[in-house]
Amino acid sequence: MENKFFYKFLENITKLDADNIKNILETFETERTIFKKILDILDDAFIVMDSEKIFYMNQRAKLLMISPNIKLPISFEEAYRFFGNKTLYDFLSIIKNKEGYEKTELIEHGKEDRFYEIEKFFLEDIYFIIKIKDLTETKKIELQLKNIESISALNTLAAGVAHEIKNPLTAIDLHTQIILKRIKNGLKVPDEIMEYIKTIDEEQKRLGKIVNDFLITSRKRELKLSLESINSIIDEILELLKPEFNENSITLTKEYEKIPDIFVDKDYLKQAILNIIKNAIEALQMKNEEKKIHIKTFYDKNTDSICISIIDNGIGIDQDKLQRIFEPYFTTKDYGTGLGLTIVYKVIKEHGGDIKVESHKDRGTSFSLYIPITRGAKLIR
Ligand SMILES: Nc1ncnc2c1ncn2[C@@H]1O[C@H](COP(=O)(O)OP(=O)(O)OP(=O)(O)O)[C@@H](O)[C@H]1O
Ligand SMILES: [Mg+2]
Structure with missing residues (x-):
């Protein structure tokens, strides 16, 4: 369509006055600017060339070729020094002389391999368009x-x-x-x-x-939620661990706030709290002084959560190991599996909660589990 209009315009140019010509040229220029803009925002690179010369490169092509300052048109040979990306230049020099339609994948080896898909479209007789798609991210x-x-x-x-x-x-x-x-x-x-x-x-x-x-x-398992008293859950675990507390002569102190019942997966949460108390016991086994575990529960206004703190005066955790303790299979114990705290992390995160740890070498460790009060629990409260 545009072509027909253009040639008609050329045929009749002598019959047109200056204003008419100016108007039509302005229309052409507006169109040209629009197409240039469109080509420049495309994700694919486009190069228009023949076997001797490069006539056009969109913005993406200049970026890929690493040739920001290239002045077009330019002879292909001369373009060599403007192209930062020599692999793509070499590849272009091969396919520019190849007959027929081409579509190839190219791998550019480097610090990080890059992948391109390169296509050649014929425009008119000798001209062709090279389209380069950067496939690296894909x-x-x-x-x-x-x-x-x-x-x-x-x-x-x-x-x-x-x-x-x-x-x-x-x-x-x-x-x-x-x-x-x-x-x-x-x-x-x-x-x-x-x-x-x-x-x-x-x-x-x-x-x-x-x-x-x-x-x-x-395992992926849906939480089985029920309204539970956190203080009673802890007491059930402590009952279970009584023999271990006695065997290791550990003094247990409790400081329970009157807190509302909340929706939790009881079995999961029991497992999590048990794992933390077991770690505390194990951290105390290697200590000679008085062995103490303090368990605190309270409502934390800032996070609208119930907090369970388990504090021991055991051997503590090295600062450089502190960030690794939740990793699966991280353990410093001869017979540890290193999954105890991974389970704690999974359980608390699945409840939408958070864990805070503080530890000082030889002085002890405190784990605080925050479990948000759910809407349902609030209504009942
Ligand atoms: N209360 C604590 N005091 C000192 N170190 C601790 C304490 N809790 C955890 N740790 C450190 O974190 C590591 C990881 O704990 P985690 O419970 O995940 O594994 P584990 O206790 O070694 O083995 P298991 O799978 O049998 O629980 C422990 O090996 C220990 O070094
Ligand atoms: Mg453990």
């Missing part, structure tokens, strides 16, 4: 997605295997307990055999813990 995302997919597939597979291990493990546990019960009831076994049985029992318990912790961290 490839990166594709690769990440592939990694995520394979990691999650691996995780599902591992969770499946872990689950399968649980059945025979339960059988081993059951039979070990039967043997131990028989021995307790008078069955005579040599001391040496007794030691073996004890080792089997300890190791199967350890394996059971590893499998369970792994399943909790890897």
Whole structure:
């Protein structure tokens, strides 16, 4: 259409007066500016050339070629010194002389590999347009997605295997307990055999813990929420741990505020609090002075949350290790799995909460779990 109009204009140019010509040229210029703008904001690079010369490059092409100051038109040979990207220049010099339609992928090796898709379109006889699409970011995302997919597939597979291990493990546990019960009831076994049985029992318990912790961290499970009293949940855990407190001569102090019941996944939260108290006990086992654990619950106005603080005067955590403690499998213990705090993190985050840790080497550690008061709980309160 434009072409027809243009040639008609040329044919009739002698019959037009100066004002007419000016108007029409202005229209052409406006159109030219609009098209230039459009071409410059495109994500793909466009170069118009023939086998000898480059006539046009849009903004993206100048960026890709790293040739901000190039003056067009320019002979292809002369353009060499203006092009920062020599790989693309070399590639252009090959495809400019190739007959027919081309579409190729090009990899530019460097500190970071870059990927391009290059196409050649014929314009008129000798002219052609080169279109260059930068695929680097797309490839990166594709690769990440592939990694995520394979990691999650691996995780599902591992969770499946872990689950399968649980059945025979339960059988081993059951039979070990039967043997131990028989021995307790008078069955005579040599001391040496007794030691073996004890080792089997300890190791199967350890394996059971590893499998369970792994399943909790890897499994996707919807929270099962119910309205619970946090203070009672902590008391249930402390009841369970009573023998360990006595065995290690730990002094326990409690400071419970009267706090509203909140919606939580009781089993999950119990597991999280248990893991933190267990860590506190383990941090105290290596201490000689008086061993103390202080547990506090209160309402935190700033975050509109219930806070549970567990404070010990144990061995503390090195400053450089502090940021790693929530990582899966990070442990400083000979028999630790390093999943205890990963579980805590997962549980608290799934409740929409937050964790604060403070620790001083040889002086002790405090973990504070913040669980937001949910709307439902507020209504009931
Ligand atoms: N109260 C604490 N005092 C000192 N160090 C602690 C305390 N809590 C956690 N840590 C440090 O953080 C690490 C990670 O804790 P985490 O509970 O995740 O694993 P773990 O206790 O080593 O093994 P497990 O999987 O059996 O719990 C511990 O190995 C320990 O170095
Ligand atoms: Mg632990």
